Amino acid sequence: MCEGPASAAPEDAIAARVAALPWARVAEELDAQGVAPLGRLLAPPECAALIALYADEPRFRRRVVMARHGFGRGEYRYFAHPLPLLVAALRRALYAPLAPIASRWEGTDYPATLDAFTARCRAAGQTQPTPLLLRYGPGDYNCLHQDLYGAIAFPLQVVVLLSAPGRDFSGGAFVLTEQRPRMQSRVEVVPLAEGEAAVFAVNRRPVRGTRGTYRVTVRHGVSRVRAGERYTLGVIFHDAP
Ligand SMILES: O=C(O)CCC(=O)C(=O)O
Numbered sequence: 001m002c003e004g005p006a007s008a009a010p011e012d013a014i015a016a017r018v019a020a021l022p023w024a025r026v027a028e029e030l031d032a033q034g035v036a037p038l039g040r041l042l043a044p045p046e047c048a049a050l051i052a053l054y055a056d057e058p059r060f061r062r063r064v065v066m067a068r069h070g071f072g073r074g075e076y077r078y079f080a081h082p083l084p085l086l087v088a089a090l091r092r093a094l095y096a097p098l099a100p101i102a103s104r105w106e107g108t109d110y111p112a113t114l115d116a117f118t119a120r121c122r123a124a125g126q127t128q129p130t131p132l133l134l135r136y137g138p139g140d141y142n143c144l145h146q147d148l149y150g151a152i153a154f155p156l157q158v159v160v161l162l163s164a165p166g167r168d169f170s171g172g173a174f175v176l177t178e179q180r181p182r183m184q185s186r187v188e189v190v191p192l193a194e195g196e197a198a199v200f201a202v203n204r205r206p207v208r209g210t211r212g213t214y215r216v217t218v219r220h221g222v223s224r225v226r227a228g229e230r231y232t233l234g235v236i237f238h239d240a241p
């Protein structure tokens with residue numbers, strides 16, 4: 001593998017970048033919408049280095065051709081252990097400020113650190129890493145879904161767009177839907193630029209109503225890519241069996 005910025009990015013730099021995000025505002029937006037933009041998390045060379053990893057097969061534990069499973073069109077690859085430094089650093093740094101939000105949402109205590117949460121996954125037999133790279137070409141799309149793999153799930157996940165809309169691809173919008181009890185579904189389109197990230201609800205989120213809090217079911221997907229190639233990095237915090 002070539003030692004580009006993906007492996008050179010120091011863990012501390014990523015941690016500082018993530019710590020500098022406006023977390024109080026992110027929490028408010030997550031509470032209100034179930035999704036919050038995080039702004040630019042990765043610089044263009046870091047995006048390019050991650051895209052370049054896609055062809056590096058030994059880096060991955062599993063490849064999924066979406067059409068074979070009815071998941072859509074396009075493909076994705078789950079990273080194998082050890083995760084690329086940049087991905088591991090992002091996952092660890094993002095987990096910490098999200099854990100209190102997750103705990104509040106679910107009314108349960110998520111451990112303060114990713115290492116402690118990963119240990120919990122391991123104890124439940126969930127040992128396979130879930131961060132992934134997704135690749136879409138013309139006509140490809142990702143059906144509405146939830147990234148759940150086992151009994152242990154962290155209720156928030158992060159997506160980072162690695163390609164530049166307009167320059168690299170058109171179409172291919174990240175979308176989120178909310179299925180509310182006894183109501184019609186609501187859709188939210190999340191605009192992202194190259195290197196920009198969003199955090200969103202994995203499977204459900206609490207909504208405060210007039211008669212207390214209820215839960216809505218959340219799914220995410222990607223609309224059809226009209227032209228070009230679109231790559232994303234998915235950061236899921238729970239491991240898989
Ligand atoms: O490609 C996208 O924008 C969505 C990727 C996705 O499904 C995920 O990160 O879990």
Ligand SMILES: [Fe+2]
Nearest residue numbers: 146147220234
């Ligand atoms: Fe997903």
